[in-house]
Amino acid sequence: MKRTAWVAAAFAGFAAAFAVFAAPPVLEPAELVLTNGAVYTVNGARSWAQAVGITRGRIVFVGTDAAAKTRVGPNTRVVDLGGKMVLPGFHDSHVHPVLGGVDTLDCDLNDAATPAAALESVRKYASAHPDKKWVRGTGWALTLFPDGNPSRTLLDTVVSDRPVFLWASDGHSAWVNSKALALAGVTKATPDPPAGRIERDQATGEPSGTLRESAADLVAKHLPERTPQELEDGLRAALKIANRFGLTSLLEANASEEDLETYTALEKRGELTARIFASIHCDPDKGVAEVPRLRALRTKYAGKRLRPEGIKIFADGVLETRTAAVLEPYTGFPGDRGKPNLTPEVFGPLATALDKEGFQIHVHAIGDRAVRMSLDAIEAARKANGVRDARHHLAHIELIDPADIPRFRRLGVVANFQPFWANGDRWLTELTEPKLGPERSRWLYPIQSVVASGAAFAFGSDWDVSSMNPLDGIEVAVTRREPEKGPGAGWLPEERITLPDAIAGYTIRGAYVDFSEKETGSLEVGKSADLIVLDKNLFEIPPSQIHDAKVLWTLLEGKEVFRAKGF
Numbered sequence: 393m394k395r396t397a398w399v400a401a402a403f404a405g406f407a408a409a410f411a412v413f414a415a416p417p418v419l420e421p422a423e424l425v426l427t428n429g430a431v432y433t434v435n436g437a438r439s440w441a442q443a444v445g446i447t448r449g450r451i452v453f454v455g456t457d458a459a460a461k462t463r464v465g466p467n468t469r470v471v472d473l474g475g476k477m478v479l480p481g482f483h484d485s486h487v488h489p490v491l492g493g494v495d496t497l498d499c500d501l502n503d504a505a506t507p508a509a510a511l512e513s514v515r516k517y518a519s520a521h522p523d524k525k526w527v528r529g530t531g532w533a534l535t536l537f538p539d540g541n542p543s544r545t546l547l548d549t550v551v552s553d554r555p556v557f558l559w560a561s562d563g564h565s566a567w568v569n570s571k572a573l574a575l576a577g578v579t580k581a582t583p584d585p586p587a588g589r590i591e592r593d594q595a596t597g598e599p600s601g602t603l604r605e606s607a608a609d610l611v612a613k614h615l616p617e618r619t620p621q622e623l624e625d626g627l628r629a630a631l632k633i634a635n636r637f638g639l640t641s642l643l644e645a646n647a648s649e650e651d652l653e654t655y656t657a658l659e660k661r662g663e664l665t666a667r668i669f670a671s672i673h674c675d676p677d678k679g680v681a682e683v684p685r686l687r688a689l690r691t692k693y694a695g696k697r698l699r700p701e702g703i704k705i706f707a708d709g710v711l712e713t714r715t716a717a718v719l720e721p722y723t724g725f726p727g728d729r730g731k732p733n734l735t736p737e738v739f740g741p742l743a744t745a746l747d748k749e750g751f752q753i754h755v756h757a758i759g760d761r762a763v764r765m766s767l768d769a770i771e772a773a774r775k776a777n778g779v780r781d782a783r784h785h786l787a788h789i790e791l792i793d794p795a796d797i798p799r800f801r802r803l804g805v806v807a808n809f810q811p812f813w814a815n816g817d818r819w820l821t822e823l824t825e826p827k828l829g830p831e832r833s834r835w836l837y838p839i840q841s842v843v844a845s846g847a848a849f850a851f852g853s854d855w856d857v858s859s860m861n862p863l864d865g866i867e868v869a870v871t872r873r874e875p876e877k878g879p880g881a882g883w884l885p886e887e888r889i890t891l892p893d894a895i896a897g898y899t900i901r902g903a904y905v906d907f908s909e910k911e912t913g914s915l916e917v918g919k920s921a922d923l924i925v926l927d928k929n930l931f932e933i934p935p936s937q938i939h940d941a942k943v944l945w946t947l948l949e950g951k952e953v954f955r956a957k958g959f
């Protein structure tokens with residue numbers, strides 16, 4: 393037998409055997425079939441499909457329209473997508489749903505473009521809520537005021553009879569009126585707390601009305617506690633926004649016990665319309681002594697959609713106000729390298745103890761010194777406990793020393809960027825770059841360098857610090873420009889990434905961070921039907937228009953959690 397004939401015979405025999413023993417199974421019709429779509433599956437091959445079949449919340453078919461016909465029965469609901477794009481549901485790997493949601497019920501200063509507009513919002517809110525003992529608000533931009541430093545006297549002009557407390561949009565500074573300072577007993581004689589700063593009038597030394605980092609707590613601790621009802625209303629508002637933006641998985645970035653209680657309350661009532669992986673807040677001052685409490689919370693609040701398996705540690709503050717920990721002094725501030733929130737002597741043993749308990753560590757690290765300290769602490773944990781599938785992650789990572797970039801991959805640490813911030817806006821050009829100088833500024837948000845290093849990465853919004861819309865983050869990751877500015881040159885364009893990588897950062901790579909990549913994050917048979925339909929195919933529009941695309945339909949476990957009007 394010639395070799396080719398032998399091969400042919402063998403194949404014929406094999407095919408015959410296959411026909412006998414593996415006749416095509418009679419496939420059950422699907423409950424729901426989406427056809428005529430541009431389905432970007434985000435599977436390993438990043439392949440495209442036309443149709444998706446769903447039964448009992450699971451994906452049972454992904455393929456062509458022709459093949460999908462075999463899954464349509466008399467009771468199948470068929471939805472013709474008219475060529476629209478389908479993606480896996482988005483994942484936000486760093487977001488504050490309860491905190492941000494409650495903020496939406498307070499005075500919202502996010503849209504105030506001038507100091508006058510901010511003051512007018514405060515005045516209006518105060519007069520609309522005469523019953524509130526405190527006027528609370530959030531979202532004012534540091535860029536509205538010289539040095540990000542608004543005064544109490546300005547605020548006194550609109551509200552002087554009641555205390556006013558307003559978080560800046562980044563959550564690291566607070567603007568208060570004179571009444572609030574008086575009520576909290578913060579005076580000229582009050583020293584700066586260890587990890588904070590009371591801004592003062594240069595002539596008199598009196599507190600001027602802006603409080604940085606832990607100094608804000610001096611007043612914040614006097615705010616009335618949020619009621620469980622307020623927290624639940626806030627979370628419900630946040631979930632609505634999330635589902636509207638196509639988000640089906642949220643990594644809660646800093647959960648208190650009250651937050652966990654809130655998620656549980658909604659889950660019990662079937663109102664938790666996103667998967668929640670929570671990082672529980674850890675007090676670095678208590679260090680290793682925190683571990684038993686954290687372990688108890690993990691057990692107590694474990695649910696089906698709520699998984700409190702991460703621990704949040706704040707390593708430092710932010711660059712704009714020089715509270716981020718940097719390796720070399722801030723440019724123009726000799727000797728000032730910022731303030732880390734914990735020492736390496738505390739961080740190493742804490743990370744080791746948490747890792748040993750099987751927790752995932754989630755660090756807020758912004759300056760290059762904080763990034764290095766965090767990697768060192770995780771390296772120490774790996775040395776002590778051995779290598780495990782821990783998926784610890786560093787969030788924000790705004791400034792990374794190039795020597796530390798390869799360490800993410802080497803240590804299995806996920807780089808959790810908030811790509812929207814890399815847009816070259818005034819926060820960067822006016823408040824950040826001048827404090828770092830040009831040489832260091834090159835290493836602000838080095839997303840492509842990290843991606844190219846082979847490290848795991850994931851993306852999040854840090855809402856309500858900035859927009860929760862993943863399409864805003866995807867656009868900036870690809871363009872490095874402010875979305876409203878239209879097409880043009882990007883800021884540090886060498887750090888732009890591709891659209892497939894940007895989408896992966898908000899889907900399958902987000903699923904990796906919360907250990908759900910076998911369940912969600914891509915459109916593959918067997919996975920949960922967490923998916924969205926968009927009005928535009930992101931691959932067929934200019935990158936500068938990505939933020940204008942709209943989510944039309946959001947499904948979680950095959951159930952509709954959002955549908956746009958008219959879809």
Ligand SMILES: [Zn+2]
Nearest residue numbers: 486488645854
């Ligand atoms: Zn955050």
